[in-house]
């Protein structure tokens with residue numbers, strides 16, 4: 001019968017149409033009984049990006065935001081540990097690996113010198129990332145041997161000027177890092193502690 | 209992984225004694241053919257030995273030896289490894305015969321080699337620049353050519369560390385010193401020729417005739433570069449007789465950034481995120497091909513689990529690509545937005561998995577030489593299982609139900625843009641384009657890479673060779689991909705995902721290699737030459753979208769201009785890969 005295919009296709013669009021309102025009804029009931037909302041709530045967003053999503057699919061950015069997974073990467077930042085009296089213990093040793101591995105070569109590092117002696121010291125004197133050139137590849141953080149540079153989750157960086165990030169802009173505390181990437185931070189801490197323990201054991205063995 | 213392919217079963221040197229010799233440089237393979245014998249030898253390779261599909265033609269500038277080398281990779285559509293042969297020509301005057309009359313698929317690639325390397329192909333029907341614009345001076349892939357903002361031959365640049373005082377590129381290195389002029393260039397006396405003239409001349413001639421007492425003429429229409437049907441900045445110059453296409457030439461390169469040259473400045477590893485940006489829908493398969501090419505050179509083994517993850521990622525990529533294809537193709541046909549948005553819903557769910565595993569939705573940068581960047585966690589695997597077993601099969605069926613039998617659609621696409629199997633092979637079509645013309649050629653089967661030989665799936669193939677077949681092949685392929693995914697997700701073993709410790713400077717032994725994968729759009733291959741240094745000496749991408757356009761003119765001739773939009777949509781091009 002001519003037109004059967006069209007009707008078949010229209011049944012799909014009709015089901016979609018129906019689902020949209022049916023979902024609204026389900027969620028209205030859910031809200032009454034459990035207080036969970038379809039829009040503007042974590043459960044609602046999770047539902048809309050799960051295998052059970054039906055009907056309305058979109059997330060109303062910026063009122064709603066998709067949660068980003070832990071591995072999500074955007075622009076890198078430098079991690080510092082908070083020392084006594086708010087001292088910033090920068091983890092970076094200015095070894096230069098990240099500057100070498102960076103594919104578009106947007107990391108610029110000035111190796112630090114000790115102001116007293118003028119000798120190089122394991123601290124960056126200056127650190128720039130040209131965020132407009134950064135391709136968000138994540139290599140810098142992947143290959144940094146000191147867990148000193150990590151990929152940020154903050155993707156709202158639109159600005160009226162060029163985004164040349166200097167040390168001040170790049171430095172963020174370790175607690176922030178642990179907040180956005182808990183599993184990674186825990187794994188790295190573990191590895192670092194194991195390494196230190198091994199070192200201490202070795203030193204002890206050498207002393208004995 | 210096998211050692212660089214020297215496992216050739218036929219001996220070309222014995223067939224052409226005295227003329228052809230085996231390539232004996234360490235790490236290289238194949239045969240070296242003298243330029244004057246090329247046509248004879250190539251004909252024999254096609255007709256006697258049966259290598260009917262010429263996959264890639266490219267050049268390498270061996271500046272130290274003062275030689276240009278043209279490298280050909282031919283395959284049999286019945287399957288098997290590559291047959292590699294090369295022609296060496298002097299660097300000052302690189303001329304060799306064109307193989308377009310033997311394999312028409314060489315047409316665009318020879319033009320590209322002329323454009324970027326300055327190699328002349330005698331007998332080529334239309335040897336114009338293809339990616340750079342007409343009037344561009346120089347051949348950018350030559351080793352002595354330098355781009356504006358040139359800093360150093362290779363990365364990492366010394367100015368970044370240890371004394372990396374930031375400067376913006378344009379401040380430090382303005383155009384001034386980097387412009388190149390012809391030797392006798394005098395800006396006062398120069399007369400410009402119309403750069404479009406050669407293009408328009410390459411079309412079938414205008415001619416007026418009188419029909420039914422009315423003076424008629426052909427008209428020339430420029431579709432693009434800004435045109436909604438072209439999926440980006442792509443242009444086709446079409447000669448029309450009334451509404452019927454008489455002749456057509458694609459014009460490309462608007463998005464050209466010389467990916468190959470960037471790749472030769474990069475280190476091996478640095479190229480990985482750049483490959484993401486080729487076909488930006490399918491960064492996983494792009495990564496895959498490049499990883500294979502370099503792994504072949506390095507001769508390393510990929511751990512089981514990493515191989516499974518690679519397959520899972522590639523097949524998810526294929527599904528989301530084909531979904532987008534269906535949506536956009538139907539969009540081109542006038543089924544505005546509804547199918548495209550339905551397709552995007554499922555794609556988002558797949559991209560969620562990519563994001564969770566690789567850290568990015570589109571620019572995944574997930575593969576490393578020898579494995580993958582990070583493990584696929586339990587949560588990601590659960591999501592993938594849910595999608596593959598519970599959701600996607602139904603959604604593919606729904607897509608199918610939506611329009612496949614729609615009478616309007618069927619009458620619009622059936623019998624349009626016909627391409628016979630012979631022509632499809634001759635013009636080096638690959639992927640769904642080739643399979644929709646009835647040639648069951650799928651690299652996953654014909655020349656299996658990674659662990660594809662372990663899975664049970666069918667090669668989707670339709671014999672009709674028209675637009676409807678191309679549409680159907682994609683739907684079939686999604687179902688086959690789901691089959692592979694189902695098996696892979698059940699079998700995936702535990703274990704390491706990377707052999708040894710990740711290194712940011714990999715050692716790649718000297719030699720050449722050709723890594724190819726069945727990307728959703730066709731054969732995507734990387735030709736990589738290493739000379740043992742940290743950067744590839746030659747890095748070439750054989751893009752499927754680009755080569756698949758070879759048959760565009762042939763498919764469009766005799767059809768209506770409105771069908772051009774549909775036929776172009778049916779090829780499934782993506783400009784990031786096409787223009788590189």
Ligand code: SF4
Pocket residue numbers: 091092093094095096097098099109143144145146147148149
């Ligand atoms: S961030 Fe890491 S890799 Fe980069 S210089 Fe500092 S310590 Fe080295």
Ligand code: SF4
Pocket residue numbers: 076098101102103104105106107129133134135136137138139140141
């Ligand atoms: S993310 Fe990639 S591009 Fe960006 S700074 Fe790090 S290495 Fe460079």
